[in-house]
Amino acid sequence: MIKPIAVLSVRHPLGAGLYASLALAIVATSAYAKTGDRNQPMYTKQDSVNGFNAPNTVTTLTGHVVVTQGTMKATGALGKIYLDADTQVSRIVMTGSPAHIEQRDDDDNLMTGEAPTLDYDNINGIAVLSPNAVVTKQGSGDAHADKITYNTNTSHFTGEGNVSATYLPKPKPENGQPASPGTATPAPATSAPASHT
Template sequence: MQSTRRISRVSANALLALLGVALAASSPVMAKQSDRDQPADVTSKSFDGSQQPNGKVIWTGNVVLTQGTLKITGSKATGYLDSDNSIIRVVVDGSPATIHQLDDANQPMDGKAANIDYKIDQDFAVLTGKAEVHQPVKGSAEGDKLTYNTKDSTMTGESNGGAPVHMTFQPKNKTPGAAPATPAPPAKKKP
C-alpha cells in the first residue's frame, strides 16, 4: 500500500498566497500609458445624463467604451466625470462585462466578469462575479473577485464561495527553433 501526503487547508492557503506574491512580483508591465492621452469614445443604444463637471452618465444596451487600446464592453455602464469633464471611473455590468487593454510592450490583458468597476484615475479595475483575467505572456487568474492594477499589472484574488481562486503561470519564453542543450562529453582520464 502506498501512502500519499495530504496538503492541509493551511498549507494550500499558504501556497496560494505565495503564488499570488509570485505573480505580483513577476516583471511588472504597465498598461499603455499613451491611452490616457486619447479621447474616450462610448457607443450604446441609449444614454441618460449630462456631460457636466463632476457629472454622471448611464449608458445602456451594447455599451462599448474605447480609449486608445482600452476597450470595455457590457450591457450597462455608469461613467463618472471629474471637474474637467473627463471619465475617471466606469462601472460596467454584463453577461459578461469585458475589458481589454495592451501594455507598453503591446502585450494584451483581457478580463471578464459580471461587473467591472474600473477606477481609471486610481489605476485599478475590480472584477466581480466569475471574474477572469488573462495575460498570454504571464498567465491567468480566476475567482469571485479579482483586483487588477493597471499601472504595474499586479493582481489580487478572492473566493467568497466554495470554488477556489485559480491561477495559471506561463513558462518563460524559449527561443523558437533553439535546440536543446547537449550534455558535455565526459572528461578524459589522465594516465
C-alpha cells in the same frame, strides 16, 4: 531590467478571522498598461444614453456598450460613466454577461478581464472584477476568483475567494538553438569539484 509583471495575493477563508495567503510572481522585462492610454480621448458607443456632460454627474449607457480609450476597451450591456469635479471621467462601471475589459502593454501584450461587473477607476488605472472574475495576461497566464482587483499601471492583481491561477512557461526559441548563435554550451561536469584543504 527585470520587473515583476504580476503578483497574485490570494485570501481564502479557513475559519473566522483565519486566512491563508499565497504570493506568486511572473517575471518579464515589462508589463504595464500602454503608456499614455489615459491621456487619449475616451469614446463610447451604445444603443442609448441618458446623462450630462457636467461636473460630478453620472451618465448611463444602455445596450451594446463599448468604451475605448487608447488601447483600453470595455464592453457590456449597461455602463455608467462618472465625471469628477473637473468633468473628467473618473470611473466606469460596466455590467454584462459578462462585462469585458482589455488593454495592451508597452510590449503589445494583451491583458483581458471578464466578470458580470467591472468597476474601472480611470484616474488610478484600477479594475475590480466580480463575481466569477477571470484575468488573462498574454504569454503569462490567467487567474480566476470571486473578485479580482487589477492595477493596469503595475500589473499587480489580487484575488479573493475560490482563487486559481495558471502560469505559463517562457516560450523556447522555435529552432531549439541557444538564443545567441555561436555561443558554446559548457560541457556537463564529469567529476566532483576538487576539495580545498
